[in-house]
Amino acid sequence: MSTHALFSIREFLGVLKHSKHGKMGLALLAVPLTMALFADIISPYSPWERTGMPFEPPSIKHPLGTNDIGQDLLSELIYGSRISMLVGFTAAIVTVLIGVIIGLIAGYFGGIIDEILMSITDIILLMPGLPLMILLAAFLGQGYQNIILVISIIAWPGVARIIRAQVLSIKASQYIEAAVAIGASSTRIIFKHILPQVLPLALANIVLRIGGAMIAEASISFLGLGDPTQKSWGMMLYWAQRTGALSYGAWWWIIPPGAMIVISVLGFTQLGYAIEEWLNPKLRGR
Amino acid sequence: MGFKEYMIKKIISRFFVFFIVVSLVFILPRLLPGGAFAYLIENPNIPPETREELIKSFGLDQPLHIQYIRFLHNFFLKGDLGISFRYLKPVTEVIMEALPWSILLVTSSTIISFTMGILLGAYSAAKRGRVADSIITNSVMVFRSMPSFWLGLILLLVFGYYLGWFPLYGAYTYGAEYSSFVEYLLDVLYHLTLPLITLVLIQMAGYTLFTRNTMLDVITEDFIVTARAKGLSERKVVYGHALRPVLPPVITVFAINLGFSVGGALIAETVFSYPGVGRLMYEAVYTSDYPLLLGIFVYISAFTLTAITVAEILYGWIDPRIRRG
Numbered sequence: 001m002s003t004h005a006l007f008s009i010r011e012f013l014g015v016l017k018h019s020k021h022g023k024m025g026l027a028l029l030a031v032p033l034t035m036a037l038f039a040d041i042i043s044p045y046s047p048w049e050r051t052g053m054p055f056e057p058p059s060i061k062h063p064l065g066t067n068d069i070g071q072d073l074l075s076e077l078i079y080g081s082r083i084s085m086l087v088g089f090t091a092a093i094v095t096v097l098i099g100v101i102i103g104l105i106a107g108y109f110g111g112i113i114d115e116i117l118m119s120i121t122d123i124i125l126l127m128p129g130l131p132l133m134i135l136l137a138a139f140l141g142q143g144y145q146n147i148i149l150v151i152s153i154i155a156w157p158g159v160a161r162i163i164r165a166q167v168l169s170i171k172a173s174q175y176i177e178a179a180v181a182i183g184a185s186s187t188r189i190i191f192k193h194i195l196p197q198v199l200p201l202a203l204a205n206i207v208l209r210i211g212g213a214m215i216a217e218a219s220i221s222f223l224g225l226g227d228p229t230q231k232s233w234g235m236m237l238y239w240a241q242r243t244g245a246l247s248y249g250a251w252w253w254i255i256p257p258g259a260m261i262v263i264s265v266l267g268f269t270q271l272g273y274a275i276e277e278w279l280n281p282k283l284r285g286r
Numbered sequence: 287m288g289f290k291e292y293m294i295k296k297i298i299s300r301f302f303v304f305f306i307v308v309s310l311v312f313i314l315p316r317l318l319p320g321g322a323f324a325y326l327i328e329n330p331n332i333p334p335e336t337r338e339e340l341i342k343s344f345g346l347d348q349p350l351h352i353q354y355i356r357f358l359h360n361f362f363l364k365g366d367l368g369i370s371f372r373y374l375k376p377v378t379e380v381i382m383e384a385l386p387w388s389i390l391l392v393t394s395s396t397i398i399s400f401t402m403g404i405l406l407g408a409y410s411a412a413k414r415g416r417v418a419d420s421i422i423t424n425s426v427m428v429f430r431s432m433p434s435f436w437l438g439l440i441l442l443l444v445f446g447y448y449l450g451w452f453p454l455y456g457a458y459t460y461g462a463e464y465s466s467f468v469e470y471l472l473d474v475l476y477h478l479t480l481p482l483i484t485l486v487l488i489q490m491a492g493y494t495l496f497t498r499n500t501m502l503d504v505i506t507e508d509f510i511v512t513a514r515a516k517g518l519s520e521r522k523v524v525y526g527h528a529l530r531p532v533l534p535p536v537i538t539v540f541a542i543n544l545g546f547s548v549g550g551a552l553i554a555e556t557v558f559s560y561p562g563v564g565r566l567m568y569e570a571v572y573t574s575d576y577p578l579l580l581g582i583f584v585y586i587s588a589f590t591l592t593a594i595t596v597a598e599i600l601y602g603w604i605d606p607r608i609r610r611g
Contacts, residue, residue, distance in 0.1 A: 126303045128583075128590045130549020131567070135583050138571050139314055211431060218433045219553050224572055237436060241557070246439065246454070249447050258436030265431035 015278045016271065025270030032264045035081035047075040047231055055245075058252050065252040068243040076231055077256050083232035084214055085264070087144055087151075091213035094152040096206045099159025100198060106160065107167025108190055118164070121157040129154050133216060137225040144217075144227040151216045159205050163198055170194050200279055208272030211265035218261055233257035292602045292609040300595045307587040311367075311580040312357045316350070336374065367581040372573050377581035381563060385585070387457050388562035391478065392551045392589075395485035399547075400540060402486065403493025408532070410494065411501035412524040422494065430491035434550040438484040438557035445480060452480050455559035481558045489547050496539050500532045534605045541597040545590045552586075 016022030035042070044063075045051045049071065056066040064073040106117040133150050140146040170176065171194070179189050220226060221234030222241065236257040240246070245253045341347060348356070360366040367377040410422040429437070446454045453459070457477050464470040504510065505528055513527045552564025559565065563582055570579040602609050 123303050123306055126300070126545070126591060126594060127307060128545035128548055128586050130546055131552065131583050131586045134549075134567065134571065135314070135579060138576075138579055215431075215433050219435065219549075222433070222435050223553065223556065223568055234433075237433075237439070241439070246442060246447060249443070251443055254436075254439050254443060258433065258440070261433060261436065262428060262431045266427065269427070269431065 012275075016274050019274040019277055021270045021277065022274030025267045025272075025274060028263050028267030028270065032081050032085060032260055032267070035078045035260075036085045039079050039082060043075040043078040045072040045075045047071055047079045055248055055250060057250075064256055065250065067239060067253060068245075073236075073253055073256070076236055077233070077260065080231045080233045080236055080257065081260065083144055083227070083230045084217060084234065084261070087148055087217040087232070088210040088214035088264070088268075091148045091151040091155070091217070092206045092209040094148060095155040095209055095213070096159050096202050098152060098156035099205070100163050100202050102156065102160040103163025104167055104190060104194065104198065107164040108171060108186070108194065114164075117160070121160050124154065124157045125161075130216070130219065133220060134223060134225065137220050142225060142227050144230055144232070147217055147220055147226065150220070151213050154216075155209060155212070159202075159209075162201065162205065166198055166201055167194055170197055200275070204272055204275040204279060207268055207275055210268040211272075214261060214265055214268075233261050289603060289606075289609065293599050296595055296598050296602070300591050304587060304591050307591075308358065308361055308584060309354075311584055312354055315576055315580065316353075332371075361584075367584060368577040370570075370575055370578040370581075372569070372575040372578065377577050380578060381566065381581055381585050384561055384563045384566045387560060388551070388555065388564060389589075390474075391481055391485070391555065391560065391562060392548055394478070395482055395489060395551060396544075396547060398482070399486045399489035400493055403490040404497045404529075404533075404536060406490065407494040407497025408501055408524060408529050410498045411505065411528075412520060414498075414502060423498070426491040426494045429487050430495070432488060433553075434484060434488045435553045435557045437488060438481065438554045441480050441484055442557065453477055457561050477560075481554055481560055484554050484557075485547075485551055488550060489543075492539070492543060493536065497532055497536055500535055501528055504528045504531055534601055537597055537601050537604075541594040541601075544593050544597075548586060548590055 016026060050069055051072050052062050052066040052070045054066065054068050054070050056062055056070070058065045062072050062074065064077060067073055067076065102117055102121070106114040106121075133154050136150045136153065137146060140150065176189060176193060179193060184192075217226075217232065218234030218237065221232055222238045224238060224242075226232065226235045226238060228235075234257075237254070240250065240253045240257075346353070365378050369375065370377050370380050373380050406422060406426075410419045413419045442452075442454060445451045453476065458470070458473050459477075462473065464473070501524075505524075510523060510528055513523045518526070552562070552567055554560075555562045555564030556568040563585065567579065567582045569575070570582065
């Protein structure tokens, strides 16, 4: 594992630029990130306005056609990137945050605290994840904040386990023993010595989990538990299914949102690999 | 730890998880504001007699701890999970009608993707660095990044709508009369094809990558070097020697992933209007049929926990080192 105590953003970008996975990831993410950042500039119409006839096939006026109520699908796709990315990012950050806190506490304090926390972790890991997400989403109600919450509740145990394992190995090292010997407090040891070493791993986990969170958001939305007031790629597919886009052969409605999900998930996975390689050089050249 | 002791310990601890699942199903609708029962009390479409019967059947007129004990008693001793709001009959009965279809889909897709994933991963590892390896790794990565329902939609669009090779919905032809059992079976397989391909393509991806990467670690070990030095063919080295130690970790990953593969299968069902538990879950969400939704979660959990426990016991039987943990 890495011994980098802290890392700078510049070093991080340098790593991405020099790795094959990193370059690939950045290239893939260029499209969805541009969409999300500049939606109001590049979008031809407002995705909430009816600018055409229902179920129009692609034309110069509407490059990806229109939906069942005549809204422009390209604009919907561009604006949809925002919620899809936002949910993916936030859910991954919250997931890793919970995982790091639980993993740190369990690994550092050990004993009964560790046992209780790890039992909870195991129980959640053993439950069927997607059905549990659907269940919680159904009870919490529609709203993208709830989707973020639901994804994080289900996903943190995986992170907690990884972090705990690393905390255990750091704790066994001599300088922690030395720190304890000179009378450093637990808080000092955790924040000064352990946390900085866990951070790169936590960062890699955030990036690696964005993709999974985006697929989870799409699945929950597709089942009709998404936020009906927001546009996301998952919601586009939900409406396509609900209004029978398939029976019209409306490929222009079905293919683009899923393709954007695939591109984004692939992009984040590649970035995650680049960071993992940087942490663990043994993986290079795989 | 002996094998028997290991087995009993696993079964007890997995049963404990199931107990938590059942308790969760009790707590959730009572915990959340405006939750499940508001629908029941306020819904004007339910006739008063039925409503009273429903309230009584959930024991909502009693204190919470009594409700909990009754709930556990009814479920564990009678398999009773209450009455579906929509179908107005026992949840268990509704689920049992859909269950065989889901089991058919989940089991067949899991077995095929597991076997094909291991073989493809081993093949990819044997050809590491060559064109075949990079084609396999890259295409598998793409499938792993796909929502299963979207792949299902694409397959339906191409092979159902445009080419017309496969049916657009269902598990069999509705209203068809079959002259023989074989004809029925063929019809079922015909309807199974697209959902099955969807799930196999998605689930296979994880197994392929994992087998390949574990195998690349194994290939540098001494016993493989020895096997090569003996002059064994690359084929024998890979499939005879290197594959064996890879299997136990792959089985573990299988157990861990099962909950998610089942979830993926359930969502794919809604795309193909396949009359299984997933389709039922979608309807339950759509019609706010909470008892049905909760019941489905209990059954899915029972299924995945059983499969995980069986996998773990098999693993402990194959590899005695595991029993120590």
